[in-house]
Amino acid sequence: MPTRYIADAEHYTDVLSKVAVVKRSLWIATADIKDLHVAGAAGRAARTVPFLEVLAGLLNRGVEVRLMHAKEPGPIFRQEFDRYPVLAARLERVLCPRLHAKMMIFDCREVYLGSANLTGAGIGMKSAATRNFECGILSDEAAIVAPAMHQFDSIWMGERCRACRRRDYCGDPIV
Secondary structure, X not given: OOOEEEEXXXXXXXXXXXXXXXXXXXXXXXXXXXXXXXXOOOOOXXXXXXXXXXXXXXXXXXXXXXXXXXXXXXXXXXXXHHOOXXXXXXXXEEEOOOOOOOEEEEOXXXXXXXXXXXXXXXXXXXXXXXXOOOEEXXXXXXXXXXXXXXXXXXXXXXXXXXOOOOHHHOOOOOO
16 A cells, blocks of 8 residues: 545544554554544444444454653543453553654554544544644555654654653653
């Protein structure tokens, strides 16, 4: 698949559809995260499910899921999170107040880089009349995937923590 430009509703159809079919790993970076809903399983397209249910399903299948976000989610997200015990047990999460990147890395082979946060208006099931105007790229080219993975991993591992001048705002420093 060549690198291609993704805009507006394609975030929902082309990017989120990849989440449910990852086999080994899903890495997600987002500045903002809220309770968002996505289309249910095939054959039940009219049904929507919380995105956290999809993540719980991946974890139950043995998929490694890493979620990195900039701020604590709101109360609705937290209530929904508590409905899926596997999330507390196996979802890997990092909180970094300086994070503004939006990316999803699928099985270390394909990457979405763009503007959409992990919110209903950003990448979720809001209607076209209320969804944000988003753009990004979807690529499986190693020259794009590898640096994106490196950036994600360097933040994830805390390589930038020691020099960070926002440490006073970090509720849970990685390092």
